[in-house]
Amino acid sequence: MIRDERAATSPISYSLTIAMATILITGLVVAGSGHVSDQRSTTARAQMDVVAQQVAGNLEAADRLVRSTDSPPSTLELERQLPEQVLGSGYTVEIDDSSDRVVVSSPISDRTVTATFDVETDVVGSTVRDGRITISYDTGDDELEVTDG
Amino acid sequence: MAVTSDRGQMLLIGAIVLAVLFVSLSFVLNGSIQTTSVSAEASDDVSASETHALQDATRRDVAGVLRSAIQARSSVSGQRTHVQENVSQLGQRYRQYYAHQDRIVDVTWVGATDDGSDLTAVTVEIVERSSRVTYRASIEVEPGDGT
Numbered sequence: 001m002i003r004d005e006r007a008a009t010s011p012i013s014y015s016l017t018i019a020m021a022t023i024l025i026t027g028l029v030v031a032g033s034g035h036v037s038d039q040r041s042t043t044a045r046a047q048m049d050v051v052a053q054q055v056a057g058n059l060e061a062a063d064r065l066v067r068s069t070d071s072p073p074s075t076l077e078l079e080r081q082l083p084e085q086v087l088g089s090g091y092t093v094e095i096d097d098s099s100d101r102v103v104v105s106s107p108i109s110d111r112t113v114t115a116t117f118d119v120e121t122d123v124v125g126s127t128v129r130d131g132r133i134t135i136s137y138d139t140g141d142d143e144l145e146v147t148d149g
Numbered sequence: 150m151a152v153t154s155d156r157g158q159m160l161l162i163g164a165i166v167l168a169v170l171f172v173s174l175s176f177v178l179n180g181s182i183q184t185t186s187v188s189a190e191a192s193d194d195v196s197a198s199e200t201h202a203l204q205d206a207t208r209r210d211v212a213g214v215l216r217s218a219i220q221a222r223s224s225v226s227g228q229r230t231h232v233q234e235n236v237s238q239l240g241q242r243y244r245q246y247y248a249h250q251d252r253i254v255d256v257t258w259v260g261a262t263d264d265g266s267d268l269t270a271v272t273v274e275i276v277e278r279s280s281r282v283t284y285r286a287s288i289e290v291e292p293g294d295g296t
Contacts, residue, residue: 078283080282081280
């Protein structure tokens, strides 16, 4: 009788190996999911920060375009395509005219992200949703306003 | 003659452990990569320097066309036709020039005002489209602009 037992395991050592592997995998999954969760929060905040900076930057750009000449444009619109979602979740952008800040909030993050803007033209406070936004200049009131669409 | 072949359990378990490890890693790395790419694309289109240049160039060029129309001392309707045709040509040149920079630019005639003998101002609309930003403005150009 020829018994080929190379690399073969006994039932006990086999069971021990399975148990150790299970513990190892469980540990990996638990540690990994915690890390992934942290990473998702960080990523969400980073993306919200990018959105806030983009809106603030475009507001400042519109302000510079309005003030670049002695006679400002009769009409001015700056349409901006923002990301539709932040990590699969929608978000809102609030223009706080009292503190000159852009505040971005999303259900995916328990914290809001802000970016300040520095403009000389008055800005109307408003709240818009994700996606396409329009920054328009009102010649009559000499104001910039951010709206959806 | 019985041949027992129990080899392979360790390889199988090792493969499962490695697979789970790689899947976990892919989740973690995916988040990091997404953050980096979104951040990188953010910086390229909040700058308005190109739009500034376009607005200034349009004002200067249209004012030049308006001055040449007035200097030709033709009637108001003649001046109007002259400016209208030249603004159309200007728009075409801008479109060709900015197409090389991945931007679509349109400069179109909107209207003009006159004092009975000459045109006093011309209004043109500028539209500039890039991948994420569309800029649209109407500017009123007077003969003295851009000198």
